[in-house]
Amino acid sequence: MIEYDSVTKIFGIGKKAVTATDNVTFTIADGETAVFLGPSGCGKTTLLRMTNRLEAVTRGTIRVMGRDTMEMDAQKLRLSMGYVIQQIGLFPNKTIAGNIAVVPRMLGWDRGEIRSRVDELLGMVNLDPEIYRDRYPAELSGGQQQRVGVARGLAANPDILLMDEPFGAIDPINRDQIQDEFLRLQGKLKKTIAFVSHDIHEAIKMADKIAIFKDGRLVQFDTPEAILMRPANKFVSDFVGADRALKVLGLLRIRDAMNPEPRNLVQAGEDAPGVLKMMEAQNLPLAFVIKDNRPVGYVHPKLLKYEQGRVGELAEKFPETLGAREPVRDALSAMLMHDITAFPVVDDNGNLAGTISYRQIQKSILDLYADDHEESKIE
Amino acid sequence: MTLFAFLQDNLARTLFLAWEHVWLVGLSLLIAMCTGIPIGIAITRSKDLAQKVLAGANVIMTVPSIALFGLMLPILAIVGHGLGKVPAVIALVLYSLLPIIRNTFIAIKNVDPALVDAGRGMGMGKWRLLREVEIPLAVPVILAGLKTAAVMNIGIAAIAAYVGAGGLGVFIQQGIARSHETMILTGALAVSLLAIVVDLAMSLLERWVTPKGLKI
Structure with a gap:
């Protein structure tokens, strides 16, 4: 847990004094990723650097695991936290293993322990230890280097990780991938993370909570959904952008918006005339054809008219399948691209998990708004 | 007399003078290294001090060597070493200091601040950072400074023959x-x-x- 309590930082003295962070109070709970978000010069990096005392706090207190950081030994404090920076900062004179081993060595681990930990960490960040252990940073691509940077931050298994725009210097394609990998890792490790970013997309993707700063002040601290749907003021709504409903689509998972028990299912073995009759009776514009609980395709009344065969053979195939864990944005994109208003959703094993339609997407967005706007409606 | 014949007749002497020359330069370089590198590192901590030290070393560099020997003569004469190897070594050390201090200073200063930040943020102390990161990265530039000093001093040591320091300069001086x-x-x-x-x-x-x- 990291508690910021009325934290103020003033650089310089007298007339030249600049307030970098101004009376900031919030708490990052255990196992939570808090993204510090804001334009440059808003104080987010200063706040991070005060957390491990690379900068001294002018007023207020920062407590880590309940202890006031200013009463702790700065070096011990830093050894107890992982630190990952945008410029990566791998030591070019040390091998990959040597870089990862820096903190464990300072903590006095024995050689065997360090070696196995290095291999374990390289595996965790998807780099083959056999290939990369003895290489030098200059031999790695930017994305690989930052994977090592993350591994180095995690080396001594700290409870807390401080990350200063860790993926900022990586090209967009690699960035997306490394973010996904990191999310998967964090899902297992459950570290308490303070993560500085200036990118709203990254913040929405990575954060459990987002802290938005402006001119050194904390403007809003809340979940990504709440920030998107309930911006505290004009600055926040401008910062998250006019397309915030679309951004929510990126945040919402298909499994949260889909219909888990669709009625319009037919088995592949059923006869076309029977299915047609059923569809006309229930006024269904479309039915999902499934076989062994896997989606085969879809049929609509026009397709079945005058046909006698089984629907499994007549069904049109879906151009893509959607996973329950994918963002709703992907579902909407598929609908727009293929002009199909409903898609089957499959679980990790390819079995049908539910169906998602355009109307359901719209409804889930409206539900989110409804939660927020109930009070104003009552007025 | 041809060069070859001269060498044949004076082989032992040539080798001895060469040895003396190397010894003069080597010893002074060693002394300059042991003082110049720590000074170069120390002054990275204070901009003010760095300016003064580098300016001072620069002034020494500008004094012509023959003049420096002349200036040292009355001072060292007090302790009975106005001539010989002592003034030679002192002069060579003084001349070596500038390239060594300057290169060390620049090399440490030029270490990527992100590396220093990463090191500090991970909990490295000043000394560990210096030993494990800053000095290894500065080594090529520091060595370039040593090389400049060594090559320059081989030339200056030849002039030291005029104050009786020996070395290969003796041939030139006596030949003239x-x-x-x-x-x-x-x-x-x-x-x-x-x-x-x-x-x-x-x-x-x-x-x-x-x-x-660093070589990749």
Whole structure:
């Protein structure tokens, strides 16, 4: 847990004094990723650097695991936290293993322990230890280097990780991938993370909570959904952008918006005339054809008219399948691209998990708004 | 008399003078290294101090060597060492300091601040950071400074023959006094050869001590 309590930082003295962070109070709970978000010069990096005392706090207190950081030994404090920076900062004179081993060595681990930990960490960040252990940073691509940077931050298994725009210097394609990998890792490790970013997309993707700063002040601290749907003021709504409903689509998972028990299912073995009759009776514009609980395709009344065969053979195939864990944005994109208003959703094993339609997407967005706007409606 | 015949007749003496020359330069370089590198590192902590030290070393550099020997003579004469190897070594040390201090200072200053930040943020202390990161990364530039000092000092040491320090300069000095061309030529060629060999050797050393990760 990291508690910021009325934290103020003033650089310089007298007339030249600049307030970098101004009376900031919030708490990052255990196992939570808090993204510090804001334009440059808003104080987010200063706040991070005060957390491990690379900068001294002018007023207020920062407590880590309940202890006031200013009463702790700065070096011990830093050894107890992982630190990952945008410029990566791998030591070019040390091998990959040597870089990862820096903190464990300072903590006095024995050689065997360090070696196995290095291999374990390289595996965790998807780099083959056999290939990369003895290489030098200059031999790695930017994305690989930052994977090592993350591994180095995690080396001594700290409870807390401080990350200063860790993926900022990586090209967009690699960035997306490394973010996904990191999310998967964090899902297992459950570290308490303070993560500085200036990118709203990254913040929405990575954060459990987002802290938005402006001119050194904390403007809003809340979940990504709440920030998107309930911006505290004009600055926040401008910062998250006019397309915030679309951004929510990126945040919402298909499994949260889909219909888990669709009625319009037919088995592949059923006869076309029977299915047609059923569809006309229930006024269904479309039915999902499934076989062994896997989606085969879809049929609509026009397709079945005058046909006698089984629907499994007549069904049109879906151009893509959607996973329950994918963002709703992907579902909407598929609908727009293929002009199909409903898609089957499959679980990790390819079995049908539910169906998602355009109307359901719209409804889930409206539900989110409804939660927020109930009070104003009552007025 | 040909150069070859002169060498044949004076082989032992030539080798001895060459040895003396190397010894003078080597000893002064060692002393300058042991003082210059720590000074160079120390002044990275204070901009003010760095300016003063570098300016001071610069002033020493601008004094012509023959004048420096002249200036030191009355001072060192007090302790009975106005002539000989002592003033020579002192002068060579003084001349070496500038390139060594300056290169050390620049090399440490030029270490990527992100690396220093990463090191500090991970909990490295000043000394550990210096030992594990800053100095290894600075080594190639520091060595380039040592090379400059060594090559320059081989030339200056030849002049030290005038204050009785010995070395290959003796051939040049005595050759001029006696209008003995072959003798002058031998001394001049030997000094030049020595400078070239030392330059090559230092370049090899530079490559050898540069951390492997920096050569990729």
